[in-house]
Amino acid sequence: KIQLGSPSPSSRAPASRNSHARPRSQPSRAPPTHGRALMREGASARERPPKPAAKGTSIRPAHCALLALVVWGVVWSVHLAILDLPNSRQAGLTASSDRGANVRARRAKRAHRGMVMEDGTVVPVKQAVRPEVALPGREALLAEKQITLVLLATMADESGFPRLESAVAALGAFARPEAIAELLFVAPANQRATFEAHPALAAVPFSWRVVDDGELLSQNIAYFKRYTPKREQKETGGRGVGYRMQMLLKIAVAEVVSTEYYITLDCDVLLTQPFGFESVVLDGKALVQGEPYPYTTRHETNWWEAADRAVRAGGCMIDANDETRALHGRTIGVTPAVLSRSIALRTMARVEEVHAGRWWGAGWDDILFRLLMQAPDKYNWSEYTLYWTTGCLWKSANGSSALERLHFSNSEFGNQNPSAEDNNRHKLLYSEQGFEWGDWKAFNPELAFSSASKALFVVLQSNSGVDPKWANNRVAPFLAAAIAEHTASAKSINLKKSGDSAGVPAVAASDAAANASAAAADSSASSNGGSPS
Numbered sequence: 001k002i003q004l005g006s007p008s009p010s011s012r013a014p015a016s017r018n019s020h021a022r023p024r025s026q027p028s029r030a031p032p033t034h035g036r037a038l039m040r041e042g043a044s045a046r047e048r049p050p051k052p053a054a055k056g057t058s059i060r061p062a063h064c065a066l067l068a069l070v071v072w073g074v075v076w077s078v079h080l081a082i083l084d085l086p087n088s089r090q091a092g093l094t095a096s097s098d099r100g101a102n103v104r105a106r107r108a109k110r111a112h113r114g115m116v117m118e119d120g121t122v123v124p125v126k127q128a129v130r131p132e133v134a135l136p137g138r139e140a141l142l143a144e145k146q147i148t149l150v151l152l153a154t155m156a157d158e159s160g161f162p163r164l165e166s167a168v169a170a171l172g173a174f175a176r177p178e179a180i181a182e183l184l185f186v187a188p189a190n191q192r193a194t195f196e197a198h199p200a201l202a203a204v205p206f207s208w209r210v211v212d213d214g215e216l217l218s219q220n221i222a223y224f225k226r227y228t229p230k231r232e233q234k235e236t237g238g239r240g241v242g243y244r245m246q247m248l249l250k251i252a253v254a255e256v257v258s259t260e261y262y263i264t265l266d267c268d269v270l271l272t273q274p275f276g277f278e279s280v281v282l283d284g285k286a287l288v289q290g291e292p293y294p295y296t297t298r299h300e301t302n303w304w305e306a307a308d309r310a311v312r313a314g315g316c317m318i319d320a321n322d323e324t325r326a327l328h329g330r331t332i333g334v335t336p337a338v339l340s341r342s343i344a345l346r347t348m349a350r351v352e353e354v355h356a357g358r359w360w361g362a363g364w365d366d367i368l369f370r371l372l373m374q375a376p377d378k379y380n381w382s383e384y385t386l387y388w389t390t391g392c393l394w395k396s397a398n399g400s401s402a403l404e405r406l407h408f409s410n411s412e413f414g415n416q417n418p419s420a421e422d423n424n425r426h427k428l429l430y431s432e433q434g435f436e437w438g439d440w441k442a443f444n445p446e447l448a449f450s451s452a453s454k455a456l457f458v459v460l461q462s463n464s465g466v467d468p469k470w471a472n473n474r475v476a477p478f479l480a481a482a483i484a485e486h487t488a489s490a491k492s493i494n495l496k497k498s499g500d501s502a503g504v505p506a507v508a509a510s511d512a513a514a515n516a517s518a519a520a521a522d523s524s525a526s527s528n529g530g531s532p533s
Helices: 035-047 061-083 099-110 138-142 161-174 189-196 199-203 221-225 241-256 301-311 341-354 364-374 383-393 402-406 468-497 503-528
Strands: 114-116 122-124 147-152 180-187 208-212 261-265 269-271 285-288 337-340 407-409 428-430 455-459
Touching: 138 402, 147 161, 147 241, 161 199, 161 269, 161 468, 180 189, 180 241, 189 208, 221 241, 221 364, 241 261, 241 337, 241 341, 241 364, 241 383, 285 337, 285 402, 301 341, 301 383, 337 341, 337 383, 341 364, 341 383, 341 402, 383 402, 402 407
Parallel strands: 147 180, 147 261, 180 208, 285 407, 428 455
Antiparallel strands: 114 122, 261 337, 269 455
């Protein structure tokens, strides 16, 4: 083939035959610039074969991802196979035929072992081992004759702690000592001495003791703050981590309660009616506020949904109707509330059971804070929705829920007219007035402390804007009258037991109580007025 631009064969010069001639040095040729030379270069380039790929060429990213996926699958399969060996199971995990339990056992190796705090120390996760909780039988419930009072307080509550004196005085004035097993004050450990030396506790007519909140929860406030969403912390305008801890303490205190039922109280809760065991427990069942589900006045709908997810209740409350729900759709309220020790213990155990695969060995309170941190909207739980949902899920041998065995609502009595002796038995736990901002302005102590009141307790919430000093002054005369009447009644009983005539002292006590009540009403109306100091 003759290439374009190349000389013809006849025009080529013959090679030199002088072998002794010294070869001339060929000058370096510059890159071609004219058209024919460029054509020759292009033709020679087309004739050259392509160069082979160099060794060590990088693999495409898609190939790397596919290879990593295959390797991960192999390693994970070996990992699960090793965990399935009997010798590698964690101590304390019971083998179960349930597939979910086996999965949680296999995931036990991936447990969280501790948290590194800001100072560099490692806080280990406390591994909780809880005994199995059984529903109490009817005979055991009927044998109960006392109840425990639980009051949660802290000096950090600037609007609530000053009202501790009134709250304790009301308990001593109206609660019958024989009906109270003990009064528990749940407070921070560093405030124990302050509570034990508080002058209001010296006049309590029944036994009491202070319980450190650190003994009830698995971690301290610094630890839980790491798992509190920023929107709930005080630095960002929230109510603080202590608010969530107070919720959990009302359930955790069940571990140190000796009776089946206990009442949760705060410093802003006042007992205003004569109180006995029969006031809140009837036929072995404890009274609940009894508002229709979901009781949006005091509970939010997402609290119920979060509780259902936290204990994996399968829609026991949120997907049922009033015909299938326990107590015909009547539900628990807020503080003050009568709780069952058995359901509270079961609530703690249930949270640990269903989430053991994620944080094996972590306490129930630790788990709830972790869930809240991961999904604040999805796990926005509250103590009472957790308690009530667990009670709905917990079934007895005959298929009824624990709520039906351990609780009742006043709505079950219909329009009955109770006798004077059983008047308190059919009251509500608390009045709905006093929870919202500014409700304290309409507070009427004369009605709250009268026998015509429909509620056992009155709540003037600390966050409603009420001045603690004003609240104490408004209720002080009525508490003094009740204490005087209680003291006179006790003296009358002692005289009767000793064989003396009880008629005159009883009449004198009644007259003294009536005069004290009238004087208290006059003093309240004249000196305190209707506005805070």
